[in-house]
Amino acid sequence: MLSKIGNVDRRIIYVLLCAVIAIALIKPVGLAIKVSAETKKVYDAIDRLPPGSIVWLGFEFDAGGIPELMPAARAIIRHGFQKDIRFVCGGMWTMAGDMATMAFDAVKKDFPDKQYGVDWVNIGYRPGNTIWLDQMIKDAAAASAGVDSYGNPLADLPLMQEFTGIKDAKMMIIFVTGTPGTPEYIKTVSTPYGIPLAVSTISVEVPGTMPYINSGQVLGGVLGMKGAAEYEVLVNKPGSAVAGMDAQSFAHALIILFIILGNIGYILEKKNSVAK
Amino acid sequence: MKIVSGYVAAFWLELVFLVTLLVVIARARKGLKIPEVYKVAGLDHLDEAIGRATEMGRPVHFSPGIGYLDNAQTLAAFAILSYAAKACARYDTPIIVTNRYSVIYPITEGIVRQAYLEVGKPESFVPDNVRFIAEDQFAYASGVTGIMNRERPAANLLIGAFWAESLIFAEVGNSVGSIQISGTANTAQIPFFVAACDYCLIGEELFAASAYLSKDPVLMGNLIAEDWGKMVMIAFILIGAILQTFGNSSFTKLLAK
Amino acid sequence: MKKELPIALGLVAGLIWIITTYFTGPRWVETVHQELSKWYQLAGAYMVMVGVVNLTRVHGHRITQKKKDWMYSIVALVCMFGIMIFGIFIAKDSNNPGWKTFYSQIIAPMNATVYSTLVFYIASAAYRAFRIRNSQATILLVSALIMMLGRVPLGAMISPVIPQLADWILNVPNVAGMRGIQIGAAFGGIATALRVLVGIERGYMGGTE
Known part of the structure; x- marks a missing residue:
């Protein structure tokens, strides 16, 4: 019996975890969300930009990052459109173009006056990793073979007359799950060109991102689903991240419960073996 | 200028x-x-892990991570692969190497082949044990966990640049009863390896491996x-x-x- | 010569790349840097061909020799060449709807599925690893509990101190540890790069020492 508490079959943990997450997503209870300093810094930085400023959005993730990064991307784009900020986006990850399309498609229906090519441009994915990023700084047209993610010539898009490369951006916001990601942007763009960089990252990357925020190399961070939920609260549009925080809360609680059970089993088993 | x-x-x-x-x-x-170098538990226990696999009559699994050839961690992993392959060749223990990149595949095959040659057993080298899985990260992860489940390696060596697949490998390795030695300089994955593996080379220890093992x-x-x-x-x-x-x-x- | 030529080429290209990355000013620096960038991309594309040839050789051999599970080699080759033929002769460019559908309807959901299994592995690893075996393991356990609660609204509901403690762990001990690892790994990376550049580290040549 004792060994069972300390050694629960992992399949039981998996089934319970799945059930808890599903129930919380279907029936959210709406736990209160407090905005952190890191998220507020990103919000304030966008808020301070003059209307018409161009911001580079780096969609450096693929399908796995959608649950945590897509809500952040949507909330940030929403905030930008409210402030008349314009966006140029792309990325070094193969799904960069699709991720950008997904984010803008979700937001544009609330901003009927915003037009593609005027208020935002999606350059999409281009191969070459940091080599491409390096080329994008000065000559976006050359680095992107002169077309956007949908095959439209960049020369035909009005926004691209004002955006010759990332050097023309007032700020960069990148959505990252791994490599290439934050260090590549710091090394290639923000350090030599002094363009402010904000990061939205998945939870696993948060500990590794903190040194960059702490040193000021990254101005702020929308960190994990928690950060995305905070941004949704800031722009008054609660979405999937706010709902996801309930699921995350209960999932964490379940894991903690199992850790406690495991330790009780461990202590009892140890006492038992000493008594023998 | x-x-x-x-x-x-x-x-x-x-x-x-x-x-x-x-x-x-x-x-x-x-x-x-040259001054003494402090003990690196993960590297010291490499022989023990391979010895265990020999005793149990089960293979050793080595993954050089999912970094490309331009990643210093991948290059560092080659040195450890060379050492592990030589030890496996000496004990006649099969070593399964799983590769993400088709470009890295012939390199690891060459390293293992050379290791068998150096210990004087070129005929024992099994080319089919060095495998290309898939260039897609999670397809590679699925392939490797499949191999772990089917071939049940007694020692699981996860050394190189790892990302989200790190914990998937370490947990599946644990479930099949492997002794696990991992190593990466990707800070986000180190906590996973520390929690789930028996030994972990942290950051620079991975780069020190070639020096530590060769004593050159x-x-x-x-x-x-x-x-x-x-x-x-x-x-x-x-x-x-x-x-x-x-x-x-x-x-x-x-x-x- | 088989070893010396690649090392010499690598050394020259590496030095040019270092110089043109760190220095600016004359036009030629920019031109050489851009040119080398293109060469890098071309070399990367060429490397794919090396991989294709090697895979064809290996799997072709497995099929002709009727080795164990040889039929899977047929699947591998059909998939590889099928995608290649589709890309070169049918889709022709990356904006083809066929590509997009293939990627967004097959690859992306499969990737997301495997990625999301991580949550289960995190749970089982946490359950197994966080035991109060000794003082260090206890510190790890306590920090994990604070972080797990402090990063979700549930923590603040229990006590406002929990998120504050979680923020402190993230901003102080975590940053200190991460910086230490990052600085150490950076030196290790630079030293490895130099060893490769001057030909001391030759593992990438596939054991041709």
């Missing part, structure tokens, strides 16, 4: 480090004394230069912290140039 803004301090620091490195290598080549004085010289570099960094951190505490940011600004 001038140094790019923001790179000035980095350039001079790296230049000094490179010169130190070359000087130390030159001294090591002349046969000058030239490579050992590298470690000394790295330690000097770290000591300079510690001094910089202390100076910066003290000056900044008293409101003087001149040193921080100098390093940011």
Whole structure:
């Protein structure tokens, strides 16, 4: 019996975890969300930009990052459109173009006056990793073979007359799950060109991102689903991240419960073996 | 011609480090004394893990991570693969190497083949045990976990650049009863490896592996230069912290140039 | 010559790349840097061909020799060449709807599925690893509990101190540890790069020492 508490079959943990997450997503209870300093810094930085400023959005993730990064991307784009900020986006990850399309498609229906090519441009994915990023700084047209993610010539898009490369951006916001990601942007763009960089990252990357925020190399961070939920609260549009925080809360609680059970089993088993 | 803004301090620091490195290598080549290196548990237990696999009659699994050829961690993993393959060849224990990139595949195959050749058992080398799985990250992860479940390696060596698949590998390895030695410099994955594996090479220990395992004085010289570099960094951190505490940011600004 | 030529080429290209990355000013620096970038991309594309040839050789051999599970080699080759033929002769460019559908309807959901299994592995690893075996393991356990609660709204509901403690762990001990690892790994990376550049480290040549 004792060994069972300390050694629960992992399949039981998996089934319970799945059930808890599903129930919380279907029936959210709406736990209160407090905005952190890191998220507020990103919000304030966008808020301070003059209307018409161009911001580079780096969609450096693929399908796995959608649950945590897509809500952040949507909330940030929403905030930008409210402030008349314009966006140029792309990325070094193969799904960069699709991720950008997904984010803008979700937001544009609330901003009927915003037009593609005027208020935002999606350059999409281009191969070459940091080599491409390096080329994008000065000559976006050359680095992107002169077309956007949908095959439209960049020369035909009005926004691209004002955006010759990332050097023309007032700020960069990148959505990252791994490599290439934050260090590549710091090394290639923000350090030599002094363009402010904000990061939205998945939870696993948060500990590794903190040194960059702490040193000021990254101005702020929308960190994990928690950060995305905070941004949704800031722009008054609660979405999937706010709902996801309930699921995350209960999932964490379940894991903690199992850790406690495991330790009780461990202590009892140890006492038992000493008594023998 | 001038140094790019923001790179000035980095350039001079790296230049000094490179010169130190070359000087130390030159001294090591002349046969000058090299200090002792502290014990790295993960590397010390490599033989034990392979020995266990031999006793159990089960294979050893090695993954060089999912980094490309331009990743220093992948290059560092090759040195450990070479050592592990030689040990496996000596004990006649099969070593299964799973590759993410088709470009890295012939390299790891060459390393394992060479290892069998060096221990005098070229006929024991099984080319089919060095495998290309898939270039897609999660397809690779699925393939590797499938191999782990089917072939139940007694030792699981996960050494190189890992990302989200790290914990998937470590947990599946645990479920099939493997002794697990991991190593990565990807900071986000280190906690997973520390929690789920028996031994973990943390950050620079991975890069020190080739020197540690070969005991080559030239490579050992590298470690000394790295330690000097770290000591300079510690001094910089202390100076910066003290000056900044008293409101003087001149040193921080100098390093940011 | 088989070893010396690649090392010499690598050394020259590496030095040019370092110089043109760190320095600016004359036009030629920029031109050489851009040119080398293109060469890198071309070399990367060429490397794919090396991989294709090697895979064809290996799997072709497995099929002709009727080795164990040889039929899977047929699947591998059909998939590889099928995608290649589709890309070159049918889709022709990356904006083809066929590509997009293939990627967004097949690859992306499969990737997301495997990625999301991580949550289960995190749970089982946490359950197994966080035991109060000794003082260090206890510190790890306590920090994990604070972080797990402090990063979700539930923590603040229990006590406002929990998120504050979680923020402190993230901003102080975590940053200190991460910086240490990052600085150490950076030196290790630079030293490895130099060893490759001057030909001391030759593992990438596939054991041709």
